[in-house]
Amino acid sequence: MRFSKAIALATVIQFTTVPFSASFAESPMQLAQSAATDLKAASVALKKARDADDRVAALSQTVQAYENGLLAVRESLRAATIREQVLKLDLARQRDQISRLLGVLQTMERATTPLLMIHPAGPVGTARSGMIMSEVAPMLQVRADELKSQLQEIEGLSNLQKDAETELQSGLAGAQDARVALATAISERTDLPVRFAADPVRAQILADNSETLESFATGLTDIPLDGLEQDEQLSFLAAKGDIPLPTGGALLRAFNETDAAGIKRPGIVITARPLSLITSPTSATIRFAGSFLDYGKVIILEPEPGYLMVLAGLNQIYGEFGQIVNAGDPIGLLGGKQPKAQDFLIEASEGGGTIGQESLYIEIRNNGEPVDPTEWFAVSNI
Numbered sequence: 001m002r003f004s005k006a007i008a009l010a011t012v013i014q015f016t017t018v019p020f021s022a023s024f025a026e027s028p029m030q031l032a033q034s035a036a037t038d039l040k041a042a043s044v045a046l047k048k049a050r051d052a053d054d055r056v057a058a059l060s061q062t063v064q065a066y067e068n069g070l071l072a073v074r075e076s077l078r079a080a081t082i083r084e085q086v087l088k089l090d091l092a093r094q095r096d097q098i099s100r101l102l103g104v105l106q107t108m109e110r111a112t113t114p115l116l117m118i119h120p121a122g123p124v125g126t127a128r129s130g131m132i133m134s135e136v137a138p139m140l141q142v143r144a145d146e147l148k149s150q151l152q153e154i155e156g157l158s159n160l161q162k163d164a165e166t167e168l169q170s171g172l173a174g175a176q177d178a179r180v181a182l183a184t185a186i187s188e189r190t191d192l193p194v195r196f197a198a199d200p201v202r203a204q205i206l207a208d209n210s211e212t213l214e215s216f217a218t219g220l221t222d223i224p225l226d227g228l229e230q231d232e233q234l235s236f237l238a239a240k241g242d243i244p245l246p247t248g249g250a251l252l253r254a255f256n257e258t259d260a261a262g263i264k265r266p267g268i269v270i271t272a273r274p275l276s277l278i279t280s281p282t283s284a285t286i287r288f289a290g291s292f293l294d295y296g297k298v299i300i301l302e303p304e305p306g307y308l309m310v311l312a313g314l315n316q317i318y319g320e321f322g323q324i325v326n327a328g329d330p331i332g333l334l335g336g337k338q339p340k341a342q343d344f345l346i347e348a349s350e351g352g353g354t355i356g357q358e359s360l361y362i363e364i365r366n367n368g369e370p371v372d373p374t375e376w377f378a379v380s381n382i
Contacts (some may be wrong), residue, residue: 030082031105032160042066046178056189059182063277064173065246068276071273072110073171074344077164084157134164161345168341174336179275182330186318200321203288213295214266218368219269220287220300236282236303243377244327246311247276247334252359253370266370267310267363272356274336278314280325289317295361299331310363332357 042065049058202223210216249272258264284301287308292298295312301321302308315335319325336358364373 023329027158028076028083028160029078031072031079032164035069035076036167038065038069038072039167039174042069042171042178043174046174046181047134049178050181055185056182056330057328059178059185060277060279060328063175063178063182066171066178067273067276070168070171070175071162073168074347077161077344077347080157080160082266084154087154087157125135146235146254165341165345168344172338172341175275179277179333181317183279183318186330203321204290207288207290207292210292213292213310213363214370215296216288216292217300217310217363217365220308221306221368223287236307239282240376241378243281245270245377246278246281246331246362247360248273248277249273249360251374255370255374265361265363267361270360270362270374271357272334272360274334274356275315275338276334276335276358277330278311278331278332278360280327280331281309282327284325286323286325287322287329289319289321296335297332301331306367308365310361310365312361312363313359316360334360350362 001068042062045058045062045065049055050061052058086154104353156324193354206219206223210219219359231262249270250273251268253259253265253269255268256264256266259269281299284299284303286299287302288298290297297314298310298312299314299317299319300308300310311331313334314332316333318330318332325331336356362373364376
């Protein structure tokens, strides 16, 4: 019957008053734009860093800029994937209601206004039908516009993920170029001061004959060296609790926590992205730089007499025995393989950890005794 069309309009009123899910506070599109800007800025910084007066410092900042830019792309891809899934699930959940909405809109498009206004109840029913039409039609249009906006957003998110592959390939290549340039600049550096002129062979002999990291670190304190400046000693002690981590990452194992193999170590383990740049947390003297037992490559820093900071698990070391490094100076790289652009896309679509994580082991010792590193490092950064 003709009046069923007007009744159909009334049945969707409840549907038109139910809003779609709210969008994220910061949309994936905004995250992607910010990430693209970061990578472009890193590319410009790499060109400038090659001609900088302090190439090591400039290239270190460039490597970190690329790492942050790639991390931002990774997060934007995850956000885009999650947002797309939310929208599709929302549309699937309301499929019946959307079908009714589309059916009503098609009915309104085909039917003439006089025909829609015919009602078997006579003039009063016709008037009521007209009132329903005047109230429902605008809400139907709003709902249709919202549906169109969601479909456009899904299309935009799909395009974002396609465009991200190009950005990732460029960013990964730039990051690798920056690492190579940094390694070259460090190998050519001759301006680092040396705290003492002791023979590094003694430290290497100690490393070769030590059966544990603890005995090795303790033995290092017996090798004499010149004292540090008083202001440097005070800066290390005053910074307790606010010292930045050698690399951005997450705490995997706490101080003295037993690992999966049942081994308890007097340090912490930080997980970070493959090939992450490791920087010196504070001004210090390099007391050892080389391989040790099954710890991989190890660098041991002395920020002041009596204190040693052990960083183990590196794949590459920047620095030599006896050199003095400043806070923020590059001292090594973590291991791992350079991820491919496709790895980021797969990880985002599957929601898993396709890109592996590397680990950095950190100890701090005071007069040979291990102390909890989390008491020294900024906890908010862990």
